Structures are given as structure tokens and as C-alpha cells.
Amino acid sequence: MDRRAKGLRFGGIGAWNQGETAFIQRLDVMALQLTNEHVDAIRRSAAEGYPNECCGVLLGVGRDGLKEVREVQPLPNLRGKSERAEELLPLTASSESERNRFLIDPEDLRRVEKEARERGLDTVGFYHSHPDHPARPSGYDRDHAFPWYSYVIIAVEAGKPGRYTSWVLQDDRAQFDEEPLEIIE
Amino acid sequence: MAVKVMIPTPLRQYTERKEAVEIEASSVADALQRLTAQFNGLRKHLYNDEGKLRSFVNIYLNDEDIRYLQKDKTPVNPNDVISIVPSIAGGSGSPLCICN
Numbered sequence: 001m002d003r004r005a006k007g008l009r010f011g012g013i014g015a016w017n018q019g020e021t022a023f024i025q026r027l028d029v030m031a032l033q034l035t036n037e038h039v040d041a042i043r044r045s046a047a048e049g050y051p052n053e054c055c056g057v058l059l060g061v062g063r064d065g066l067k068e069v070r071e072v073q074p075l076p077n078l079r080g081k082s083e084r085a086e087e088l089l090p091l092t093a094s095s096e097s098e099r100n101r102f103l104i105d106p107e108d109l110r111r112v113e114k115e116a117r118e119r120g121l122d123t124v125g126f127y128h129s130h131p132d133h134p135a136r137p138s139g140y141d142r143d144h145a146f147p148w149y150s151y152v153i154i155a156v157e158a159g160k161p162g163r164y165t166s167w168v169l170q171d172d173r174a175q176f177d178e179e180p181l182e183i184i185e
Numbered sequence: 186m187a188v189k190v191m192i193p194t195p196l197r198q199y200t201e202r203k204e205a206v207e208i209e210a211s212s213v214a215d216a217l218q219r220l221t222a223q224f225n226g227l228r229k230h231l232y233n234d235e236g237k238l239r240s241f242v243n244i245y246l247n248d249e250d251i252r253y254l255q256k257d258k259t260p261v262n263p264n265d266v267i268s269i270v271p272s273i274a275g276g277s278g279s280p281l282c283i284c285n
Contacts, residue, residue: 046283053276062194064199079276087252088272089240100275106243106250110270122194126273133277143277146230151275172228 020066031180032125032150032166033068039183040152041072041160050159057109058125058150059116066182067124067150073112089144101140102128108163118169125150125166126164132157135165137176145169150179153182192221196269199226214243215259216267231269241272263280 014088038058045054056074060067076143078085085091089103104126113123130136135155145151147169154164167176189206192200200206206223210216217238221228232241233239245268251259261267 061237089274101280104273107271130277138278144274146195
């Protein structure tokens, strides 16, 4: 199994867990490393975007057991520009808007990734805000996620950035696992 | 001659870490079906339970989104490059706590 092989190469993190399933799940846990500057950039983006959701890409390098962020690249929340957004990913309920949904244009992502590759960087994850909502993933987040990527969520309360967390989708797409964050100077 | 399917970083864990896979195929749909038959772990991340491409998964043929070509029936030619590009999306709202 891919996940187990990968985990064992990382040194068997979580071998203390009971049961095969738990063992395999814990083996996949990586940490996301950011600097204070990166966190500040995410907080700024969240405050500026309020009351709408903000979003952006985390560029960096992935190594054994660690995704190291080197750059935070804010991108427009396409959800406010309905025509293109509807073409890409139609909304399914009238309660959905840029206040509780975000969408990154794949054209923006392609451009950012192409430029990043020239600097030796890869996409290691994304961030978005939850205005006046906890920093925990929703079912909608889960349904639009790929595994391995780090999904950083920052809560914004009345315009003030608050708690932030990072999440990784499980291999079976059932739920997210919270990912350890390592903040360095 | 085959088409080349570029595998995004998060999905390489299902393709033996390959960044690109060469597939003999006649159309985009054919290429993706053969790809997921060869690397079964990819399937659930690209297709939903009804066997349709997930709504946030975009497919590019060379530099064109197949949405503006003939969608997954778009024919492919030798040396074409297929890319899998997600529409990164999400947001707040219930149910919360889909998480550990």
C-alpha cells in the first residue's frame, strides 16, 4: 500500500498506535513549516478579504515528513466573479457566495506553478479564510480537496484574523486529519 | 506513439512517484480510463461514485482546457500532453468537523 510504504520510509512515525488502520493513518502525518512572515501574509490576506473568503497558494518544497513553505502567494477569490466561476464550478445553493466560498481559477494556479517551478518550488498547499466561522474544514472543503496538500484555514472574527489550522485529506476522502504546524522565525 | 499525462504532486503517491505517465489512447477519456486502470489509487480522487470526473478536476490538453474543446471526447494525438489541474475550492458552512 502506497501510504504505508511512504510512512515507513519516513521512519514509522506513530508506530505506537493501536491497530493496522490507525497505524497506516498516523504514518502519513507530515508537518507544515511556515515562518512568522508567512503567517503574517495569511493574516493580512484574511483581514483584507473580509467579509469575503480569501485564498492563496503555499509554495515550497516537500521533504521526508515535512512540507516547507517558502512563499505565500495570495490569489483572487474567483467566486465573486460569477460568470467564470459558474463555468468552472457552479454553486449549488442560493446561500453560497464569496462570503462562504472560495475558488481559485485553474489558469491562475497554472501560471503560479509554472513561475514557481522556475524557482525550484512546488505547490505544497493552499490557504483560505472562514469569515466569522471556526478554522475547521467543512464538507464542502473535503469534497473539493486532493490528498497530500496542506489546507490552511484561518478564522476571521469581525474582520480580525484569529486561529489558524492546517488539514490534510485522508486517502479514502472520508475526512481531514489536522496537521502539525511548525512556525519558525 | 503515446500521449503524456502529467501527474500533479499530490497524486504521485499513486503513480509510483512518476511525474508523467505515457499512455496509448485515442481520446482524453480513453487516456484517463487507461491511466486509472493502471494506477487504481488515482480513481477515487479523479472520479466520483457515479464514475464522472469530479467537478473540481479540470483536464487540459496541451494548453487548452478540454471544457472548450470536445470535453473528454477530445481526440488526442501522439506527443500531446494532458494535465490534471484542480479548481481549488472550499469554504465555511455546515457540516463542520469533517476532521480528526
